[in-house]
Amino acid sequence: MIAPRRPAWARVARVLGPAFWLLGLLVPLLLSGSWISILAIFAIYAMVALSQDIVLGRAGMYDMGHAVYFGVGAYATAILNTQLGWPIFATWPIAILVAALVGVVLSAPIVKLRGDYLLVATIGFNIIFVLALGNNVGNVTGGPDGIFGIGVPHLFGWALSSQGALFYLDWLALAAVLLLMRNLERSRVGRVFRYLKEDELAATTLGVDARYYKILAFAIGAGVAGAAGTLFAVQLASVSPGSFVFTESVTLFAIVLVGGQASIPGVLLGTALMFVVPQVFRGLAQYRYFAFGIAMIVVMVLRPQGIWPRGRAR
Amino acid sequence: MDVVLQQFINGVTVGGFYALIALGYTMVYGVLKLINFAHGDLCILAAFIGLTVLTSGLGGANAGALLLAAAFIVAAVAVGIAGAVLEFTAYRPLRKAHRLSAVVSALGASMLIENGIMLIWSPEVKVFPANLLPDLTWKVGSASISFVQVMIIVGSLILMAALYFYVHHTRFGTAIRAAAIDQDAARLMGINVNRVIVSVFVVGPALGAVGGLFVGLYYREAYFNMGWIYGLNAFIAAIIGGIGNIPGAMLGGLLLGLFNAFAAGYVSSSWQEAITFGLLIAILLVRPTGILGERVAEKI
């Protein structure tokens, strides 16, 4: 941001972020196997949630079908790896590109729609996408059971097969996404997203090509989600339609709102709450989601701006 | 020709309960510009409540029509009250906040109701016993129509007509329409907008409750996460007709029911849902305000 004066707490927060990330590097050394996978999954979902934030929290578009791009990336890697024998790292850029392209193609016809209508259209795309996956479209998606036997990434001949190795890969990717978000904030593209969210009409009279930037937001958000998708496919060594159903999109949507729109700590916190906590409280079994529903209502009513809103307020 | 007629009958039946559920969405959206994501779950809650009443053994073995009526009334009243409670706890506190906060609250409410149903009634699919309704069918040309179908069609028509009359020919109905057009102006005209909102959250879910119980009786089953599917479909119906527009919801429900019935004949079942959503996207791209919806101008 361009403000030179920073209150004390903001200076502390700037250090907290990298500190938290560095702490994460100790995870494979200090924690047990199941915790390592949980945190690896957290890193992956955090990336997807941040990508959702680009479209929803920053550019202000009601995207409730974001799981599609996550799935496109995951399936791209799965198909290229298991059916064409591509090494994982080779599939990664393709997954990102294809996801971004899907983002462009899907968003282009609908970005002109008013908020609620856009929301419903994205839901529609999500449902059709999952249906297509389950129906084994093109005979490559493996139907309702999905695709198994996805390999591990190889780096200079080393197989990254251990939990710890995969965790580091995910954690580094998360750092890359965080850096990307920070660059976005300090750049023209990031600013334009804010203008569009705040007041699209005023933005256009200042020369902003709203349609271009809206599609760009979807493209970037989709690309990042696709990148996370590859990591997800590797983590689970499989992909199935059930991981990308519309309710996952709803969760991503809620994370951004509950955590705090356009707030990196907020989105990370939201991801932790919405994905990690249920994992941890699996013991509560059937009461989990009931409690969740109540929690969502309570959080929104008590703190509509989110738990950790962007910038000034805390 | 007989196939077409049969599909037509099926389509109108399904259209009937879609219309009833769609009305709940459209009434709430009209007044609050909010998509009540919990609505579908409320309607399915009615199916469960109705089932409980119908299998309670009240009134003995030959309770028949009276028990059936009781089931509908209890379900509608209970869900109507639930709707009002929902408004009061999850939406009213967020009236001044960012619109999306209410959306998330609605999603939380949906989760809550869905899982509440699961906790109370069990995660398994509940079957509606076979002897709840008379096993009658009539011939219509070379097609046939069953008792439950007649009940649904007639019931839906009566309720829709009643709602239409209420909204267009009573003072309070006019207040509802006024609040839907311009809440602030309505308030300035002395309309108690809070009362309008509460009643919309009672009537909408109550109508949807009847629709939900119709769903249960028609398919003879109910499961706790049914709410989303029927909710989304009814929501699509509301959009087709023009969200916020009451006759639009009725028309949309009918059209969606017919569309589903006819598409089922030509498209494999695994793609059927895709067709429905494809229709939704097509409508959104070509005429997002729906068939009967109006363009609302914004003063710049």
Add this chain to the structure above:
Amino acid sequence: MTAPAGEGPLLELDRISISFGGLRAVDDLSFRVAQGEIKGLIGPNGAGKTTVFNMITGVYRPDVGAVRFAGEPITGQAPHLIARRGIMRTFQTIRLFTGMTVLENVLAGQHLRTRQSWWQSLLGTPGQRREEAELVERTLDTLKRLELSEVAHEVATSLPYGMQRRVELARTLVASPRLLILDEPAAGLNDRESAALNDTITSIRDGGVTILLVEHDMNVVMNVTDSIVVINFGKKIAEGGPAEIQRDPAVIEAYLGQDDEENAA
């Protein structure tokens, strides 16, 4: 200051009309704005003035007629393309970006002068960062011109009304427009602020910017404009210099006519 001979008008409205529903908001309106002049557009409330601005800036498309800028047709073009031609505007209701500082708001005006591509933005390349610093420099200069340096880091919408208007104005100036359209720039300002506004407007024009403004405050209109177009019910009822307009019976009737009727009744 009159236009150099041989140059056409900078802005030309050629018989434009628009209707909303059944209501004819603007009816067969034509006028020209010469290069370097300050033109006023006045009329009673609801006369259609903002609608005219919206048609010029691409927010609405006229049903009939043409709008030309420097001789080229711009009728119905999208707002961002119109901005690209060098036409900037302010709004009657002040449309500053909420939650952003004065600096961030005014920086927005430089959108068209920013060169960085989307991938440079995402990667944070040295070139991109350099450009960011330049943009901030230029913005700070404009803030200084309009005496807003002290509040550069305040949230723009938390400032007093008069200052917010200056911020909106700064946002348009930083884009170096050729034509500046001001929608009621003096609304909500006291006499002292209006006088300062007059000086600001004149100095902007002296810097080479042509200005078209809508205003109700006659202190501003009569003292600062070179010529005035008067509309009522969407039609032009008079056009000329400030002195002529003040004496024009049709104008007096339009503004004061209702009072006479009330007095007579």
